[in-house]
Amino acid sequence: MMQSFVEQIHAATSERPLRLRGGGGKDFYGNHVNTGHGEILDTREYSGIVAYEPTELVITARCGTPLTEIEAALAGQDQMLAFEPPHFSAAATIGGCVASGLSGPRRAAVGAVRDFVLGVKMLDGAGTSLTFGGQVMKNVAGYDVARLMTGSLGTLGLLLEVSLKVLPLPVAEATLRLEAPQDKALELMNRWAGQPLPVSATCWQDDLLTLRLSGARSAVVAAQQRIGGELVNDANFWRDLREQKSDFFTNDLSHLSHLSLWRLSLPSVAPPLNLPGAQLIEWGGSLRWLRSGADAAGIRTAAAQAGGHATLFRGSAEQKSAAGVFQPLPAALLTLHRKLKQSFDPKGIFNPGRMYREM
């Protein structure tokens, strides 16, 4: 299987580049690439858990391994991928999970995908097999290429195998809900995060603040008493939020023209945004989803002024190509991106343009 990847890489050219693809559920994410040309490199045949030792807190799997298979193996040992990755498709793979770098509701509490990546095996633009990092918790030998690959959207190389740190499932969990307008909710979320409370996820929408507590049973009970609010018995709430299947993401708002889904990543203390459209807040105030028809420049300026950045998460092909999916980079940083791209993929065959036009 690996040999066929190498052959595809050798055969690819900048005119016929490769589109790296796992389950395909995140095809929507990033700039539109290879319209009408190029070839799909499908990772799904290269599948399987290579090693999983619960007492080492590490799982190693091939890129095409279904995320569901990994999560089931972990659940069997009362462990989890703590960053709670979104699947966006039943066919989601671990390679796509790491390459996209997307994390779910628990991110603000425990860290993102990149915080759990311990090592990768990959193929670079010459089809050379490379290994970085490993299966141990600490490893500072050489530059941290494994983390650089995380969230690189397949622009630097093909992930063959990834090793991830896993964590035990929390002993107890509870979901609470209380009423709070946006400014009050932001204040509460920041205050809780500054205290030793087991808050593992937050979600604000329409003046309702929902939060999840995870940890030792006694800690969850104590926090529940301290925070108040009503107990929510909705087993699917956090999963639906993670998969963007909850009302906020699925409501038909087609009466608004050019409606897009924006992902604004901001300091948690950024005040409420004065932007038209509907908003949902996660990650203790650091992640703000916006369904809006407002123009890209205005949204990007607002995000930058608040100290963050805006991603056109879901939008039309026209809008993506006009505005670009990701916040533009300062010139010096963009130059470094181009140089790194040139080092890893001199022929320019891996997902060209998916992150930025220039790389």
Added chain:
Amino acid sequence: MNQQRQHNANRDQDFGDVDRAGVLVALSRILPTAALLSTAEDLKPYECDGLSAYRELPLAVVLPEDEAQVVAVLKACHARGVPVVARGAGTGLSGGALPHKHGVVLSLAKLKKILHLDPVARVAVVQPGVRNLAISEAAAPCGLYYAPDPSSQIACSIGGNIAENSGGVHCLKYGLTVHNVLRVRAVTIEGEVIEFGNHALDAPGLDMLALLIGSEGMLAVVTEVTVKLTPKPLLAQVIMASFDDVEKAGDAVAAIIAAGIIPAGLEMMDKAATAAVEPYVKAGYDLNAEAILLCESDGTPEEVSEEIAAMRSVLEHSGATDIRVSLSEAERLRYWSGRKAAFPAMGRISPDYYCMDGTIPRKRVAEMLKAIAAMEKKYGLRCANVFHAGDGNLHPLILYDANVPDELARTEAFGAEILALSVALGGAITGEHGVGVEKIGAMCVQFDSAALSVFHAIKHSFDAQGLLNPGKAVPTLHRCAEFGRMHVHGGGLKFPELERF
């Protein structure tokens, strides 16, 4: 002259043609007299870092007071092709801040202001020379602290922590530097100021913040850092458990993890280590034990009592011969004091010691300790072991006397064998101290030439002339060929494809 400079994956550059007088004149235009050191007497304190086995006098030491001066110094050195070695507090243990004979040492010691501390956002913006512990002290009134706590935290600087991706005794639960830094502002060798990361939880583009952290001063010079602050746990308690067998202690570590517990700290010391430490700190360690475990729980009082009970039960089932739980903060700190003072304690029982830093999968610890015991006989040297057991990071302390001819050489061979075994057991040559100049040869054991070439390409992307900290962190392929010539692995050479010089 600088037109000839080109970072090269194959060979180290010479730099012998640096125009010393010209550099000093250029630097004197940038810095006040007191901030430019160039006499042998003034340079002496900078000749080494925490790894004193390696010493070198630089061409000059500069002590800029602000970012503008850092930029000017880097531009001046870049224009003249002069190597630059950034230096924090000089506590590093791998010679990462060892001066370059023809280069300038750029000390960040004067950039030591805490610029901003926001208790609501839980961040602190600090200059690179700020001491690690000073951040936690400043945040303490707000009930917050900076989680990574390397043993040198009283002295080491945050800039140096970035360079090394420093850890500490609590990183299994709270992470390394890379997990606790949100943003780094840094200057490239060309004098360009770039911000990596931001005050949000992610930044657009490639994760270059992760690339910079742990890059050992090879890519850019840090001038400002935003760290994440963590709420101080309401309570912490530590269990001290004795074992009559190191293998049982190792199995107990795995059993704790298997029980779904992530302790705030999980440390192991062997008999040689406790014997060395106890007379020095009187921590109350069980000197009859072959190994002791320190196992910490932190959080709310409810959480801690639940977790301590669970850990205690696991340790009892794992065959602990004695279990003591700290009942006061003073007692907890006393149990830890021996672990934290392990390195200086070695200085009392031996003229010199050499600290290793390999990591291995937790389950291989007993195997490693047995192999080290055999190596003690082979090399005729003693070794005490302290171990971040929770994350597989072993610190064997090899005791030697530099005044005895041949002891340092035997010590280095002993150390190299431990690192080679770490890699063979599925681990790494360094968990938190960095490669520096010390483990440059061992890098050839952990990485093949293809991976090393990628590291060099990354270096070239940031520093095409190869001026930042040359000769450190990533060996040239020529150096590995030389290393391979000296160390034949399993009957074959490590890089058979390379030309031998």
